[in-house]
Amino acid sequence: MEIAALRNDDPTWFPPLEAAICADGVDGLLAAGGDLSSERLLGAYRNAIFPWYDEQGPILWWSPDPRAVIFADAIYVSKSMARLIRRQTFRVTWNQAFEQVVRQCAMPRNGNPGTWILPEMIQAYQQLHLSGHAQSCEIWSGEELVGGIYGVTIGNVFCGESMFHRQANASKLALISVAQSGQFDVIDCQFPSEHLLSMGAEMISRDTFVGLVKSAMDK
DSSP states (O other), X not given: OOOEEXXXXXXXXXXXXXXXXXXXXXXXXXEEOXXXXXXXXXXXXTTTOEEOOOTTSOOEEEOOSSEEEEEGGGOXXXXXXXXXXXXXXXXXXXXXXXXXXXXXXXSOBTTBOOOSOOHHHHHHHHHXXXXXXXXXXXXXXXXXXXXXXXXXXXXXXXEEEEEEESSTTHHHHHHHHHHTSSSOSEEEEESOOHHHHHTTOEEEOHHHHHHHHHHHHHO
């Protein structure tokens, strides 16, 4: 089954979410092409869609069903993490080093030299940040950036894009800090992973997630 090609003359148009297909064993591929303009990206996130692709092909747009999310009041904080937070081992800041966080997330990891956070994506999300639509949470050890997370914000929904750590538990602390910030009720995790599931992620239907995003926009 072919997927829709996005029209360059209308950066807000996307096909119906029900048109998403499974590609290479991954559910939710909806469309290809277009660009990473702020208008198109915001239109995507406001309709439960996000870009994910590599340097080998066009921009791909996804909306999986079911969707992995963490409800802020259900974030799992282990006893060891609670002790770490009480000891204030790390310093937590917001939006002090957005581009640094994104670039750290783009670094190769686990022996894989590739990355899906390409230079044009770094630039695109930096523009969203400058316009107030993307945030980062940074974790510091002294003056060293050792962890962080960034994402697009739609009202009380934090659409998490990626996180990193250079010291143990730093990315966990970033995720917990987002959940406990009081800004967000829902953290969109997009696809599940063992790590996210261990932190309290659960699977909800795409329709349910769409409803959460629409409610966030209404507020």
